[in-house]
Amino acid sequence: EVHLVESGGGLVQPGGSLRLSCAASGFTFSTYWMNWVRQAPGKGLEWVANIKYDGSDKNYVDSVKGRFTISRDNAKNSVYLQMNSLRAEDTAVYYCARDFRPDYWGQGTLVTVSS
């Protein structure tokens, strides 16, 4: 059974940093693209970034370019999102989702950017 578990969320001040992790199990992690998708409170879904199965291709939504970095460790079946220079508008539940066309989703981790 596919299982995705996000962690690392929390309260951070504007301008601060946070690193999210997503631990995957139940499938051959090293053969799948992975995504991060976020959802601000009471709002819709926003795709944030994805990474190719071997880490050779990474893509980002314009609003996070230069601030967020997606990475993965196939030996640890994990994908990460390093978030720097955080802003209030980055406040959201962050989901990791499997595959180029997101299919399986984790439960999400809440990131709150506030002073």
Place this chain on the structure above:
Amino acid sequence: QTVVTQEPSFSVSPGGTLTLTCGLSSGSVSTTNYPSWYQQTPGQPPRTLIYSTSRRSFGVPDRFSGSILGNKAALTITGAQTDDESHYYCVLYDGGIWVFGGGTKLTVL
């Protein structure tokens, strides 16, 4: 900047059939935009219904179907049930990134 458009809200009676649409600001939606559809209830992660235009995700009943209608992607629900009352999101691949629509709140009453 790509904008993906969905109906903000939709209402249907139990047992009815409805079609939600997903449009692209830059032009027509095609299969190369790999339209996908998700259902989300409050407090839960999205559930994948349809991917690559018309392929049903594992365990999704055949009451849900996806297609291209005219210049938009479409999600059709036949025999609507009260459990279908949710938010529905589409996503399209455009210019190397994925863009979600704003979502449709479906009411079944």
